Amino acid sequence: MDYIYNLAFLRSHDIILIADCTHRIIEANPSAISIFGYSKEEFLRMDLSQIFSDGKQGSQFLKDICKKDLVNLKEYEFKKKNGKAFPVLVNADNIDPETETFMVVAKDVSRYKKEKEDHYTRKEMMLLGKMAQTVAHDLKNPLNNLLLGLHQFETTFSEQNEEVSFYLNFLKKNTHRINELINTLLGPSAIFRLQKERLDLNELVREATRMSQDKIQIANVIMNLDLSDDALFYEVDREKMLMALNNLIVNAIESMTEEEGVVYIRTRQKKEGKASIMISDNGHGISESDLKNIYQPFYTTKSRGMGLGLVNTEQILNAHEIEMEVRSEVGKGSTFTLYF
Amino acid sequence: MNVIFIDDDEDLNFLQSRMCTRSQVINHHYIANNAQDALVYLSETQIPPDVIFVDLNMPEMNGFQFIERFEDNFSSRFPDTQLYVLSSSVSEKDRKNSLAYLSVKDFLVKPLTQDKMESICLQQVNS
Numbered sequence: 001m002d003y004i005y006n007l008a009f010l011r012s013h014d015i016i017l018i019a020d021c022t023h024r025i026i027e028a029n030p031s032a033i034s035i036f037g038y039s040k041e042e043f044l045r046m047d048l049s050q051i052f053s054d055g056k057q058g059s060q061f062l063k064d065i066c067k068k069d070l071v072n073l074k075e076y077e078f079k080k081k082n083g084k085a086f087p088v089l090v091n092a093d094n095i096d097p098e099t100e101t102f103m104v105v106a107k108d109v110s111r112y113k114k115e116k117e118d119h120y121t122r123k124e125m126m127l128l129g130k131m132a133q134t135v136a137h138d139l140k141n142p143l144n145n146l147l148l149g150l151h152q153f154e155t156t157f158s159e160q161n162e163e164v165s166f167y168l169n170f171l172k173k174n175t176h177r178i179n180e181l182i183n184t185l186l187g188p189s190a191i192f193r194l195q196k197e198r199l200d201l202n203e204l205v206r207e208a209t210r211m212s213q214d215k216i217q218i219a220n221v222i223m224n225l226d227l228s229d230d231a232l233f234y235e236v237d238r239e240k241m242l243m244a245l246n247n248l249i250v251n252a253i254e255s256m257t258e259e260e261g262v263v264y265i266r267t268r269q270k271k272e273g274k275a276s277i278m279i280s281d282n283g284h285g286i287s288e289s290d291l292k293n294i295y296q297p298f299y300t301t302k303s304r305g306m307g308l309g310l311v312n313t314e315q316i317l318n319a320h321e322i323e324m325e326v327r328s329e330v331g332k333g334s335t336f337t338l339y340f
Numbered sequence: 341m342n343v344i345f346i347d348d349d350e351d352l353n354f355l356q357s358r359m360c361t362r363s364q365v366i367n368h369h370y371i372a373n374n375a376q377d378a379l380v381y382l383s384e385t386q387i388p389p390d391v392i393f394v395d396l397n398m399p400e401m402n403g404f405q406f407i408e409r410f411e412d413n414f415s416s417r418f419p420d421t422q423l424y425v426l427s428s429s430v431s432e433k434d435r436k437n438s439l440a441y442l443s444v445k446d447f448l449v450k451p452l453t454q455d456k457m458e459s460i461c462l463q464q465v466n467s
Contacts, residue, residue, distance in 0.1 A: 137428075141352065142351070144428055144450040148453060151453050151454075152359065152454060
């Protein structure tokens with residue numbers, strides 16, 4: 001029977017430590033050794049509170065187990081030999097009151113915790129998206145009134161006075177800007193109804209580039225189109241794909257820091273009827289931490305952005321089942337590649 | 341030319357009413373803040389309406405419900421009346437559902453400018 005107990009101790013996936021109330025670790029199972037990274041000898045020389053990433057938490061645990069005899073399914077944070085902290089769920093029981101010896105069984109829950117957090121983040125984002133859409137929809141009515149009022153004003157007065165038409169244009173321009181922003185917010189709900197037609201990707205790239213002509217000129221960016229010799233026909237929704245490509249091109253243009261900004265767009269036919277569009281820039285690039293968030297709604301590093309451009313782009317591409325790959329290096333630029 | 345507007349946005353109604361008053365094309369107009377008022381007007385009016393512009397998202401009775409009530413109770417009395425759905429919604433579903441009604445001539449996205457409103461009315465006169 002002892003042999004079986006011994007095997008249970010040796011083979012357990014959970015961390016099992018035996019310690020006493022002088023804080024001494026008496027025994028550590030192989031899982032504890034591999035998860036913490038300490039050798040058995042190191043464990044035996046350690047104070048039990050050292051395995052906690054917060055010393056206070058450690059002494060509280062020792063108090064609980066030595067005074068109250070039991071710690072039942074409590075969450076703690078342990079620290080590996082390399083300093084890395086990880087969340088654990090701990091059960092501890094007194095095994096011998098005379099020697100004040102107790103057993104600590106701990107389960108590493110970092111994966112479970114991450115999944116739970118991701119789940120909540122996704123839920124939060126969905127809720128936020130819904131809220132944004134409701135707000136956007138409610139803003140539509142007063143905004144339409146503004147557009148209508150301005151239009152009527154314009155037809156009545158703009159020809160009479162230069163000052164009037166100047167301010168009127170200014171008001172109109174900004175009202176339209178709000179309208180565009182709201183349409184972007186309302187956009188995702190309409191995105192999934194694709195109206196696909198057979199279109200040449202090269203033609204779409206040219207068109208999307210033309211849409212950004214103003215921005216290209218203002219930012220003084222060189223647009224370098226390297227399109228495949230043959231037309232690339234695919235079934236896509238023209239408006240949506242133009243929106244996606246335009247978002248990527250505008251991002252590339254707006255990432256420029258220096259005078260010599262170059263946006264390089266390459267389309268290629270690949271094997272087995274596949275094709276790719278690569279949009280590359282020599283702008284400021286995206287840091288590793290920002291890269292994780294580029295598809296999060298309302299995440300933006302631009303002073304004038306809403307943080308929805310790439311969210312929309314990703315949704316459009318997903319609806320088309322087009323894959324997008326992002327590579328970026330801070331200070332060197334970014335490359336977005338779409339695989340058809 | 342008699343035109344009815346049904347919308348729960350009072351500012352819009354105020355503006356729309358003014359545009360109708362100023363219009364050379366429209367002689368009569370009735371602005372309803374909700375669909376129920378419009379139904380009451382329809383049952384009492386002596387002047388047949390030529391065009392009805394109706395919003396979709398309204399509390400209590402929405403645009404679709406109004407259209408159904410109109411088709412059930414008034415389309416025989418006012419066979420020439422054309423309905424236009426006027427909405428801020430750009431949803432394809434709303435558009436399709438609106439156009440599925442026999443009495444609905446078109447689905448219009450707001451804002452409806454005076455020019456547009458008048459050209460719709462003139463089109464109705466000529467048809």
